[in-house]
Amino acid sequence: ELKVEQNPLFLSMQEGKNYTIYCNYSTTSDRLYWYRQDPGKSLESLFVLLSNGAVKQEGRLMASLDTKARLSTLHITAAVHDLSATYFCAVDPSSYSGGGADGLTFGKGTHLIIQP
Amino acid sequence: DGGITQSPKYLFRKEGQNVTLSCEQNLNHDAMYWYRQDPGQGLRLIYYSQIVNDFQKGDIAEGYSVSREKKESFPLTVTSAQKNPTAFYLCASSIKGSYNSPLHFGNGTRLTVT
Numbered sequence: 001e002l003k004v005e006q007n008p009l010f011l012s013m014q015e016g017k018n019y020t021i022y023c024n025y026s027t028t029s030d031r032l033y034w035y036r037q038d039p040g041k042s043l044e045s046l047f048v049l050l051s052n053g054a055v056k057q058e059g060r061l062m063a064s065l066d067t068k069a070r071l072s073t074l075h076i077t078a079a080v081h082d083l084s085a086t087y088f089c090a091v092d093p094s095s096y097s098g099g100g101a102d103g104l105t106f107g108k109g110t111h112l113i114i115q116p
Numbered sequence: 117d118g119g120i121t122q123s124p125k126y127l128f129r130k131e132g133q134n135v136t137l138s139c140e141q142n143l144n145h146d147a148m149y150w151y152r153q154d155p156g157q158g159l160r161l162i163y164y165s166q167i168v169n170d171f172q173k174g175d176i177a178e179g180y181s182v183s184r185e186k187k188e189s190f191p192l193t194v195t196s197a198q199k200n201p202t203a204f205y206l207c208a209s210s211i212k213g214s215y216n217s218p219l220h221f222g223n224g225t226r227l228t229v230t
Contacts, residue, residue: 009156033218042206043159045218088158090219102166103149103174104219108158 002027002093006107014115016078021110023072023089031092032072033104034063036085043088047074079114086111118143120222122207127227137192137225139207146212148190149219152176153204165190166212194227201229
């Protein structure tokens with residue numbers, strides 16, 4: 001059974017600081033996704049990481065994937081209040097088809113609060 | 117604009133009643149999914165369907181049923197056999213066979229059963 005673990009689960013940080021969220025998973029996969037969820041809202045896709053060493057950046061967020069270590073990181077640079085949200089990583093356990101055809105397995109999410 | 121529509125946004129039911137949650141997409145996606153979200157639990161897969169008239173159980177299918185009669189629609193029925201039905205339910209879709217396609221989510225239905 002695929003397990004996806006995120007840490008930390010809760011993070012309170014100040015604006016302007018840097019921090020990293022970690023996502024570990026238990027079985028071989030080379031497809032990992034990061035999502036953002038605002039309170040009471042749906043999930044918004046942030047990054048799709050498809051191979052070992054993949055790195056994607058969007059604004060103050062940067063995600064990377066190390067398939068050998070079964071680890072992905074989401075790095076926040078110079079945090080701003082608007083980045084306050086819950087961040088989920090999700091792993092595609094299927095060995096074919098792509099696009100999470102058999103459904104993705106999600107971590108429990110990291111609830112991030114950024115204070116002025 | 118293309119997207120996924122879930123209705124209703126909020127749903128209240130008495131214990132022992134079956135209830136059906138609607139999910140419609142106009143993205144022309146082949147695959148559709150239902151997830152359940154509980155506080156602090158992340159998302160858990162209930163059912164998914166990769167093609168019309170076919171669907172598979174996810175990790176927590178007990179007490180739920182689905183149908184996929186049309187490509188655009190994937191309704192979820194929460195039956196009276198589901199012991200803890202109160203939760204936030206999210207429907208999603210994706211392009212089957214597309215290696216880099218993430219799941220696209222609807223806005224969710226919050227179900228409260230008393």
